Amino acid sequence: MISHPILSVRNLSVEFRTRQGTVNAVNDVSLTLRKGQTVAIVGESGSGKSVTSYAVMRILDRAGHISSGSAEFSGIRLDQAPESQLKDLRGREISMIFQNPRAALNPIRPVGQQIADVLIEHSQATRATAREKAIEALRRVRIGNPEERFSAYPFELSGGMCQRVVIAMALACNPQILIADEPTTGLDVTTQRAVMDLIRDLTKSNGMASILITHDLGLAGEYCDNIVVMERGRVVESGTPHELFLHPRHPYTRRLVKATPHHAENLKALLADTVSPVREIDSVTSERSDSHQSGFAREVSPPVLEVIDLRKEFPRARTMRDWMRGEKPPPFVAVDSISFKIFPGESIGLVGESGCGKSTTSAMIARLLDPSAGSIWFRGKDISLFKTSEFAQGMLRAKLQMVFQDPTESLNPRTTAEQAIADPLIHLLQITDRREIRTRVKALADQVGLEPALLPRLPHQLSGGQKARVGIARALASAPDLLILDEPTAALDVSVQAVVLNLLADLKERLGMAYLFVSHDLEVVRLLCDRVLVMRGGRIIEAGPTKQVFDNPREEYTRELLAAAPRFLDGVPQ
Amino acid sequence: MAKPLAHLRYVMASNPVTFLAFTLFGLMVFLGIFGPWIVPYDPLASTPTAALKPPSWQHWFGTDQVGRDVFSRVITATRLDLLISVSAVAMSFVIGGALGALSGFLGGWTDRILGRILDTIMAFPLFVLAMGIVAASGNTVENVVLATAIINLPFYARVARAEVATRRHAGWVQAAKLAGNSDLIILFGRIVPNILPPMMVQISLNMGWAILNAAGLSFIGLGVRPPTPEWGIMVAEGASYIVSGEWWLALFPGLALMTAVFTFNLMGDGMRDLVDPARRT
Numbered sequence: 001m002i003s004h005p006i007l008s009v010r011n012l013s014v015e016f017r018t019r020q021g022t023v024n025a026v027n028d029v030s031l032t033l034r035k036g037q038t039v040a041i042v043g044e045s046g047s048g049k050s051v052t053s054y055a056v057m058r059i060l061d062r063a064g065h066i067s068s069g070s071a072e073f074s075g076i077r078l079d080q081a082p083e084s085q086l087k088d089l090r091g092r093e094i095s096m097i098f099q100n101p102r103a104a105l106n107p108i109r110p111v112g113q114q115i116a117d118v119l120i121e122h123s124q125a126t127r128a129t130a131r132e133k134a135i136e137a138l139r140r141v142r143i144g145n146p147e148e149r150f151s152a153y154p155f156e157l158s159g160g161m162c163q164r165v166v167i168a169m170a171l172a173c174n175p176q177i178l179i180a181d182e183p184t185t186g187l188d189v190t191t192q193r194a195v196m197d198l199i200r201d202l203t204k205s206n207g208m209a210s211i212l213i214t215h216d217l218g219l220a221g222e223y224c225d226n227i228v229v230m231e232r233g234r235v236v237e238s239g240t241p242h243e244l245f246l247h248p249r250h251p252y253t254r255r256l257v258k259a260t261p262h263h264a265e266n267l268k269a270l271l272a273d274t275v276s277p278v279r280e281i282d283s284v285t286s287e288r289s290d291s292h293q294s295g296f297a298r299e300v301s302p303p304v305l306e307v308i309d310l311r312k313e314f315p316r317a318r319t320m321r322d323w324m325r326g327e328k329p330p331p332f333v334a335v336d337s338i339s340f341k342i343f344p345g346e347s348i349g350l351v352g353e354s355g356c357g358k359s360t361t362s363a364m365i366a367r368l369l370d371p372s373a374g375s376i377w378f379r380g381k382d383i384s385l386f387k388t389s390e391f392a393q394g395m396l397r398a399k400l401q402m403v404f405q406d407p408t409e410s411l412n413p414r415t416t417a418e419q420a421i422a423d424p425l426i427h428l429l430q431i432t433d434r435r436e437i438r439t440r441v442k443a444l445a446d447q448v449g450l451e452p453a454l455l456p457r458l459p460h461q462l463s464g465g466q467k468a469r470v471g472i473a474r475a476l477a478s479a480p481d482l483l484i485l486d487e488p489t490a491a492l493d494v495s496v497q498a499v500v501l502n503l504l505a506d507l508k509e510r511l512g513m514a515y516l517f518v519s520h521d522l523e524v525v526r527l528l529c530d531r532v533l534v535m536r537g538g539r540i541i542e543a544g545p546t547k548q549v550f551d552n553p554r555e556e557y558t559r560e561l562l563a564a565a566p567r568f569l570d571g572v573p574q
Numbered sequence: 575m576a577k578p579l580a581h582l583r584y585v586m587a588s589n590p591v592t593f594l595a596f597t598l599f600g601l602m603v604f605l606g607i608f609g610p611w612i613v614p615y616d617p618l619a620s621t622p623t624a625a626l627k628p629p630s631w632q633h634w635f636g637t638d639q640v641g642r643d644v645f646s647r648v649i650t651a652t653r654l655d656l657l658i659s660v661s662a663v664a665m666s667f668v669i670g671g672a673l674g675a676l677s678g679f680l681g682g683w684t685d686r687i688l689g690r691i692l693d694t695i696m697a698f699p700l701f702v703l704a705m706g707i708v709a710a711s712g713n714t715v716e717n718v719v720l721a722t723a724i725i726n727l728p729f730y731a732r733v734a735r736a737e738v739a740t741r742r743h744a745g746w747v748q749a750a751k752l753a754g755n756s757d758l759i760i761l762f763g764r765i766v767p768n769i770l771p772p773m774m775v776q777i778s779l780n781m782g783w784a785i786l787n788a789a790g791l792s793f794i795g796l797g798v799r800p801p802t803p804e805w806g807i808m809v810a811e812g813a814s815y816i817v818s819g820e821w822w823l824a825l826f827p828g829l830a831l832m833t834a835v836f837t838f839n840l841m842g843d844g845m846r847d848l849v850d851p852a853r854r855t
Contacts, residue, residue, distance in 0.1 A: 368751060368752070397752070398754070404748070406745055411745075411746050412750070413851055414764075414768055424752070428753060474749065474753070
């Protein structure tokens with residue numbers, strides 16, 4: 001079915017004026033979007049995929065402008081149209097949804113009202129009919145109890161539901177094009193599937209065309225008709241998922257396909273042919289025998305971390321009814337008396353949906369949060385006895401570090417990348433010599449693949465992947481024994497993820513570091529972790545060696561989780 | 575030192591309004607420092623024969639009721655007015671900001687008690703408080719500065735408290751804890767620098783207010799007293815002459831006040847641009 005193109009971008013180039021000169025963010029990019037089609041723009045962070053769509057919607061930063069090329073929508077030249085015409089088009093004909101749904105919603109306005117606002121703004125409803133139409137929109141995005149949820153505030157909804165509200169707002173006026181910029185990054189795997197299925201179904205039923213911007217090749221492969229691969233501002237290859245995955249032509253595409261962890265046998269297989277692993281890790285068989293050996297050694301050496309009956313309760317506020325009855329409401333139990341051990345050099349995966357208590361568990365182990373009950377034994381000492389503030393200064397702090405989930409939030413907006421990485425060197429390792437600090441920072445940046453030119457930059461000048469790397473370098477600075485990683489590679493491109501995972505594996509071998517790897521991405525857990533713990537509702541419902549749990553899950557819930565991961569070319573032989 | 579200067583030049587180049595504001599402020603500071611030496615007449619010298627002369631080539635702003643040159647007095651007054659407002663605002667900013675930051679970071683009882691103290695301060699009208707302080711410890715300029723500083727304290731405390739509370743649970747604060755920083759360093763070394771942009775805007779708005787406060791207080795006789803030249807007193811004394819047609823006594827000091835407040839308000843944006851790292855492209 002060949003329909004005429006609804007959006008046609010030809011030789012588009014975008015430049016940014018910065019103090020260091022002009023940056024060519026997008027160079028000569030062309031793509032075509034037809035009605036009913038879904039096109040994916042896949043690329044690493046900093047490749048210009050988001051900037052391309054911002055340029056099409058004309059919502060670039062004030063330092064950016066379209067330097068050449070054109071973007072045509074239904075005969076209208078978007079790059080030349082006046083602002084008044086664009087305001088009309090945005091939301092009504094071309095809609096966009098962004099990565100962080102909470103940032104896209106007004107936190108002090110009920111979600112239903114926000115949908116109604118969009119409708120009224122584009123004259124799709126009057127004040128009298130807006131409420132009805134907004135509730136209908138909520139129903140269409142499969143939010144249960146839409147009448148009640150109309151007056152809910154964004155903070156009362158989960159991340160997945162907020163994203164659905166944003167989708168409802170975007171689709172409220174039945175636009176012809178929907179641009180989705182990383183809509184499911186940060187959502188857990190079951191919610192991701194639900195949101196992507198929703199976008200696909202609505203696209204089909206409304207006869208829309210959509211552009212999906214993502215760094216997840218697997219996701220693009222499952223949901224899109226056509227994939228455009230971008231690198232450093234240029235389009236390097238485009239084609240159907242079948243063509244790209246089975247017969248990639250450009251070396252960059254080949255690297256991307258190889259680095260996507262679906263169906264990979266081991267971590268080394270993720271790396272491109274030209275990149276050698278930092279240290280030679282032999283074939284698959286020796287890796288398995290390694291783990292057997294270290295498994296034997298493990299049983300003999302004491303665990304680096306032992307958690308016994310760890311529990312965290314959050315008190316619930318008393319309502320008027322409780323006052324009248326003279327009762328106290330039962331506290332909310334986030335973590336329900338869990339126990340597990342981590343041995344030196346072992347990596348444990350902690351998986352589960354959002355809200356299951358894994359972040360609370362990792363915060364307690366990292367001693368950023370006080371447990372309500374239970375004990376945490378680290379290197380032979382019960383660290384749950386220390387108060388959070390005492391532990392910050394103690395000797396053990398250097399040996400127990402954490403990498404955070406949201407790279408943007410985990411960096412001080414005022415300090416450069418170099419200062420952020422140097423912070424633990426100065427305060428934990430008490431290094432005072434400036435030159436030594438600088439050398440160490442460079443070495444750490446090198447280890448995580450961060451170019452030295454990026455070190456003097458502030459966080460808002462770095463891309464998401466670069467920020468994530470700074471966070472990892474910072475955590476490694478004090479050479480910890482146990483590293484807690486809270487979704488560290490979620491924001492990273494697959495090729496960088498491959499390098500970082502191999503780095504983590506290598507460090508594990510060399511330094512005997514143990515990991516607690518909290519993640520939604522089951523493929524990554526499968527490759528990196530020796531054992532896996534599945535959490536649900538604050539309890540560990542299944543635990544065991546990774547291969548065993550993934551190949552023969554005992555629990556129904558584990559099976560559900562495994563089934564929700566994006567299927568990479570189902571049924572196509574690799 | 576080169577980087578902050580380069581950044582200043584960049585900020586001024588990208589926004590002409592900021593440039594205008596900083597230029598005017600620079601002029602005010604210059605007059606404040608060198609004013610008394612460059613004025614044509616002694617601001618205190620009275621020549622009764624030349625009293626109430628309208629603006630002319632000898633007396634650009636005319637003369638007042640005892641023959642003093644209004645122009646010289648307006649220029650000389652810059653120093654005193656700037657001193658009063660800058661010191662009052664500086665005191666408010668430092669003390670109010672620190673209290674607010676502690677309140678926002680620690681929460682709990684600290685927050686509640688400090689909040690009620692601030693409420694009490696906010697309940698006082700400026701003039702009543704100033705009169706109280708003056709009655710207790712004498713009618714001096716220092717006491718007027720103190721009164722102005724106390725009155726403006728709650729505004730800084732509120733802004734600081736809100737901004738710190740928002741950032742208290744941020745990822746980078748947790749990361750700083752992981753890197754071994756003590757709570758005190760985290761609060762004053764990390765969080766407070768991050769809340770400077772909104773505080774800068776508060777400062778600039780407040781400077782205008784502080785000048786008006788000082789002028790108002792001297793209008794009713796507290797603090798600065800004649801014959802010391804100060805814009806507020808000059809407006810007060812000149813007010814009664816407007817009716818009889820000698821408009822220049824009150825107009826020119828009033829214009830100076832207006833220009834000063836205008837400059838400070840315009841500077842707010844510029845100050846924020848200077849301090850906010852996100853503005854650096």
